[in-house]
């Protein structure tokens with residue numbers, strides 16, 4: 001007698017998997033290799049930025065009070081006693097009636113409190129001495145870039161969980177991080193099961209298809225920020241699949257299988273989970289596609305049985321695996337980014353389960369329109385290449401009409417949602 005599976009509502013299934021304890025490990029990565037990694041610790045400023053008062057212009061460092069009487073008719077001459085570029089410190093003190101020629105980035109000399117831009121200064125030489133004439137009064141602090149004006153010592157400048165993009169790299173470099181504390185990418189094993197699967201470069205044979213899922217999932221893992229590890233393809237054979245699963249579990253944080261998870265004669269994943277002694281959290285979800293998605297834990301490891309049907313496998317990954325990877329990496333918004341859109345065409349098929357329709361999202365007349373992409377079957381593969389979003393259509397007895405407001409989940413945005421599952425719009429009264 002076939003075991004009856006009880007479907008869990010999607011949000012409960014997602015919540016269940018997100019409850020599992022999981023934490024990223026910290027590793028140190030050379031700054032030049034850290035782009036795209038996630039910061040594992042807060043970064044505090046251990047010095048002011050800039051670390052000293054400096055000139056924002058090429059010009060002359062002066063004492064503002066020497067220019068109180070300056071005017072176009074009565075310019076004030078100042079004796080230029082030195083010239084410094086960025087990287088050079090003027091060692092002395094500037095006295096009454098003196099100035100230092102200074103370039104952008106050089107420290108303000110002792111005694112000076114303002115800078116006159118080169119364009120506003122008239123320079124001349126007299127008896128081997130350099131002078132500059134100032135034709136208007138300057139205020140104390142005019143044209144000074146102050147120590148700490150960018151960031152003060154002790155400020156938390158970047159928070160853990162931040163993606164290291166080039167701007168973050170600049171800040172890390174400013175604070176001397178040659179090696180950066182990053183979250184180690186979780187290692188995620190992939191096993192494709194199926195006696196029908198051919199290597200992707202092999203010519204087609206009767207009854208066989210190419211193993212597209214393994215490549216798809218590995219790309220999804222990489223896109224989410226995990227490290228994909230392939231354990232190849234296994235035929236629909238219990239012993240072979242069991243030993244490949246055991247082997248993979250020796251070195252991964254999370255294991256994904258695709259195929260063999262439903263109720264068919266050659267679907268061995270449910271028995272393998274039993275044999276392993278894994279705790280199965282769900283083996284049916286109230287959704288289409290991906291209703292067969294199965295999730296289990298074995299100690300601290302997570303094992304997912306993803307569907308063999310490509311679109312079901314894809315959706316199962318995005319809803320249940322992606323947020324786990326993003327959580328391990330430390331992102332506060334690990335789920336797919338949710339946005340409101342308007343349905344571009346009718347979707348008349350009613351369904352008791354929540355449906356995730358692969359869709360093209362287009363910006364039209366200042367709003368977002370979602371157009372279902374290609375064949376809407378869980379076995380479809382080509383619709384995946386056009387899809388930039390999933391339209392989330394709650395289950396019910398009626399279909400949906402063009403023009404209705406719907407929620408969509410963005411597939412390629414790195415922004416994310418904290419929890420997209422509340423208040424998914426139904427768009428009709430059932």
Ligand SMILES: Nc1nc2c(c(=O)[nH]1)N[C@H]1C(S)=C(S)[C@@H](COP(=O)(O)OP(=O)(O)OC[C@H]3O[C@@H](n4cnc5c(N)ncnc54)[C@H](O)[C@@H]3O)O[C@H]1N2
Nearest residue numbers: 192194211212213214259260261262267292307308309312
């Ligand atoms: N009697 C029932 N039959 C099925 C049920 C059910 O509830 N009762 N569920 C259906 C649903 S829903 C889905 S989804 C599929 C899930 O199937 P499995 O996860 O067991 O996957 P397989 O049986 O191995 O294969 C299904 C389908 O996918 C193709 N496939 C498999 N692996 C790959 C791959 N790596 N790359 C590309 N395509 C792959 C495979 O050839 C099959 O066509 O079960 C329904 N049946």
Ligand code: MOO
Nearest residue numbers: 289290291312378
């Ligand atoms: O898991 Mo199946 O995708 O619901 O078609």
Ligand SMILES: [Mg+2]
Nearest residue numbers: 260262264267
């Ligand atoms: Mg099957």
